Amino acid sequence: MSEKVLLARVGRRDSRSIESYLEDGGYEALRTVLTDGWTAEKLTDEVKKSGLRGRGGAGFPTGVKWTFVPKDTKGKPVYLLCNADESEPGTFKDRLLMEEDPHQVIEGVILSSYAIKCRNAYIYIRGEFYLGARILNRALEEAYAKGFLGQNILGSGFSLDVTVHRGAGAYICGEETGLIESLEGKRGQPRIKPPFPALVGVFGCPTIVNNVETLACVVHIVNRGAEWFAKIGRNEKNSGPKLYCLSGQVNRPGVYEAAMGLQMKELLFGTEYGQGMKGGRKVKAVIPGGASAAMLTAEEIEDCPLDFDGLAAKKSMLGSAAIIVMNEDTCIVEAAQNLSKFFAHESCGQCTPCREGTPWLHKVLTRIETGRGRLEDIDLLEKISNQMANGMTICVFADAAIAPVLSSVGKFREEFRYHVERKHCLVGRGASRPELVTA
C-alpha cells in the first residue's frame, strides 16, 4: 500500500491548522456521523467490523472494548481517555500524529466519544511532549471556535468537552489504569483488575482508554467504510493502515505508514522505508515492538510480517510497532543492560517482584557488562526473570521488563558467555577497548 492514510497530511504546509484540515476534507466523518443520523451503536458496529485493534500495544479489538461500557451507567458519566503518553522506548508515531495533524486526532476523539456516549474526554499527553500539548490545545481552541466541540455539536444535540492533561514523566502512566490514577491526581501506579476501567475507571466512572493512532483510525473507518479498512493488511484480524517507528542502525529511520502486516525485511531494506543498514552492516537483532518486546535474531526476521499475529507467532509482539534495529557491531549484553536500566528506572514500585527484580536484573547485567560477571549469572538472569512475571505482579510491566532479558540471554547465550569469560564485549565499542570495561 503506497497510499498514505494516517500520514496523508503530514508534510503538508500548515498541516496543523483547522483550515488546511477542512480543505483536505477534515471533520467530514464527524459531519457524517452527527448529521446522517448514525447511532452510537452503528458507529461501534462499524469499528467492530473494521477489525481495528488497539494501536497502543495490547492489540485489543477497539469496537469490542467500547461495548464493555455498561448500557445503564446508573447516572454516571462515561469518560474517553486518549492515551498520548507515548513512552515506550523506540516509539514516536503518536507524537508525529499529534504534532503534525492534531485535528485528525481530535476528530477521532470526538467520534469515539460519540460512540461511547462520553461528554468529557481527556487527552493524557506525556509530560515531555510540551510541543504536542501546545499544538493540541491550539487545535482544540480552533475546533471549539468552529463548533466541532462544546455544546450541541453541529446541531446534533451531542456535546463534548476535551481537555489536554500533561503527565509528569512516568512510563507506567501509559498503562491504562496507571494513566487513570495519574489523571485523578494520584501517584501513577496501575490498579488491580477487575474491575476493568470500562466499568470503574477514572473518578469511579466507566472509562475507555484508547491510543492516539487507534482514535485517528476511527476517522478513516467512518470516511471510507469498515470494509475498506478490513481489506488492508494480511487478514481481517490484522487490518488497517499502520504506523511503524523504525529506529536504530538503518539508513533512513523514521515513522512509516504501511498496510498492517508489512514484511520486516521490507521495512528495513525497502526503498520506500529504511533503505537498508547503515554502512552495509549485517542485522544482528531487531526489537519489533518497543523495549517490552522480545528481540528477534537475523534469522527470525526472514518472513516476519509486522502485525499482531505475525509477531505473536514468533513469541514476540507488535506492541507499539517500534522497530529497533541493531547491527552486528552491537553488543547484546550492553543492549540488554541498557534496556534493563530503563525498566529498573520506570518500575512504579508497588509490587515486590517488579520493584526488587528490575534493579536486580540491571545490577547483574551491569556486572556482566563491566567484566565482573560469573558464568552462573547467565542462568540467574533467566531464573530471576521467570519468577517476576506471569501473575506475580498487578500489571504486565514485569512481563515487559523481562522480555528483552530473556530473549537476549536465550538467543545470544554464547555472547553472554564470551562476555563473562573474556570480561569484555564480543563486538562493538567494548571489544576494541577491553581495558576500559574491565576497569
Place this chain on the structure above:
Amino acid sequence: MSDKTPMQPGAGGAPSGPAAGAPPPSPPSAPPPKDTYTVLFDGKPIEVPRNVNLIEAAKLAGIEIPHFCFHPRLSVVGQCRMCLVEIEGIPKIQAACTTPLKDGLSVKTTTEKVVQSRAANMEFLLINHPLDCPICDQAGECKLQDNSFGYGDQRSRYDEKKRQYAGFDRTPIGPHVIADMTRCIQCTRCIRFCQEIAGTGELTFLDRGGRTLVWTHDGKPLANDWSGCAADVCPVGALTTREFRFRSRVWYLEKAPSVCPGCNIGCNISIENRDSVVYRFLPRLNPAVNDYWLCDYGRFLSESLNLREIEKASARQGDAVQEVHVPAAIGRIAEAIRGSAPEAVFFLGSANLSNEENYLLRKIADHVGSPNRDVVVDTSRTRRMKSKTAWVEGDHASANYAGAKDMGLSPSPGGYGLENVLSGKAQPEVVFVADAAFSKIAGDPEKVAVLRRARFLAVAARTANALTSAADVVLPAASLAEKEGTFTNVQGRVQKFERAFLPKPPARPHWELLLLLAVAMGFGDRNWTPLDLRRRIQAEVEGYADVTEEELKGGILMKKGTFVSVGAI
C-alpha cells in the same frame, strides 16, 4: 447493658465494585438468600461468610495464606504479592487478597507453583532487606521473619550491594514513630492507615521503583492521635515507637488482657510486661470498641503504671507522719468512721477504680449509714477511636465514671456530694478518698485545704500529691496492671481487665484495701475476690444481671482461652 452483637471476623473488603443500591424486594416464595459462599480450599468445601476477604476466609478454614500488605480494616492493594494462590480456571497465579469470593471458587494453596511463587517473592523481599534482626525491635513479632521461615528459601542468590536510604534511616518522623526505610518492604499499610482510619494522610510513597520509600508529605510530622498504630500495622521494623524502642525483646514480654485507663472509651489493650514492669500497651482486637487501634495518649500511658510513689501505708501522729502496717492504717480509718456520726462521713469513689471497687465503697457507705458519697472524674479533651463501624468518643480522663455511677456512688437523699464539700456548703468530719489521683481534688491547694478541714482525711493512692501529703492516713494502692476488675465504658459496655502481675507488698489493689475496711467495719468477708464482688453486682445492680464471665473475656477469642494482641495480626 453489655452489647451482645456477635463479633464477626473483619469485613476487610474484597475490592468492591460500584456501590450497589438497595436489593430489590424479593418475592415471598423465593428462598432466603444465602449469606455464605461455598469455597473449595485445596479441594475441601468450606462455607465462608460473604463479606470477608479470601485471606480471612482461608483462615476460617484453618488455612494460612501468608501476606504482608493485607489488613482486615484497610483497603486491598494486592501489592506485596505474598498471598499468591492458584485459582482453578485461571492459568496465571493470583493474589488471594484481590480475588473476589464466589460460590464454587476453587483455591489451591499448596501446589508446586504456589510454593515456588511464595519462595520467589520472599527472595525478592529479602534481597534489599538489611536482615538486621539482632538489632531490630520487630524481631519476634515480624511478619517478614515469620513468612521467611515459613515460605522462604534459606539461601539468597543476591550478591549485589543492598539498597541504602541515607537520611531516611533511624529518623523520627513524628513525636512517637521512628522510621527506618532500609527495613521497609513497601506494603503501604501505614500509608493506608493514615489515610483511611486516621483520615490525616501524613504518609506517602516517595520516588518509585526500587527507590520507593515511605515518608511524610513535605517532611511534616506524623503527628495524628493514633500515630503509634502506624508502627503497629508495620509488618517489619521500619516503623517503631520511640517509647518502646530498644527496651525489651518482645518474646520476653508477658501479655495480660486489659482495658486502657486513659478515657471512658475503654479501648481493649494488652499489657505487655516482664518482671513486674510494664513495657508497653498494644491494642487488643475488639471490633465494637477500638478494633485494631489504640490512641497515642492511651498507648503511652503504659509507663505511668510503673510509677510508685506511695510504697507504704502511713499515718499522721500529731505532726509526724509514721509508716504503719496496712491493717493498722485500716484500723485507724475504721476507728475514725465509727467515732463520727454517719451523716458526717463522706465517701469519695473514683472513675479510675473498677466497678467492684466502687461497689464495695458504696456498700461500706450503706453499711455505715452515710448518705454522703460521690465519684470524682477529670474531664479531658475529646478523644476519638474508630471501632469497626463507627467513631466512639470519650471525654473523661478516666475509664470508669459510668460504672462508678452505676454502682450507686451518688449522694443519697439527704446526703451531699463532692460539689457541696468543695464549695464549703457541707462540712464532713471524716473524708475517705478511695483514689487521690485527680487534679479536681488534688491539683489545687485550696481544694486540698477544703478537704483537709475534715477532722480525719484518709486516701488510697499510688502517686504522691498534695492530697496524700495532707491526709491523716494514706493507703498504698496497686496499679491497673496489678489487679483485675471491670470497667463500664461510654457505650455502657462492661469490660474486664486481668491482672498482669502481683503488686509489690504492702501495696494492695483498691478492692482489697476496701475489703479490709469493710471487714473492719463489720461487713463482708475477708475471702471475697473480685469474682465474688462481680456476682453480687450482677445480683444487685440494675442492668448488670446479664454481664457474664464469658462476655467479660472481651475482644475476639482467636483460639479458645487465648487472645491475640494486634501486634501479631
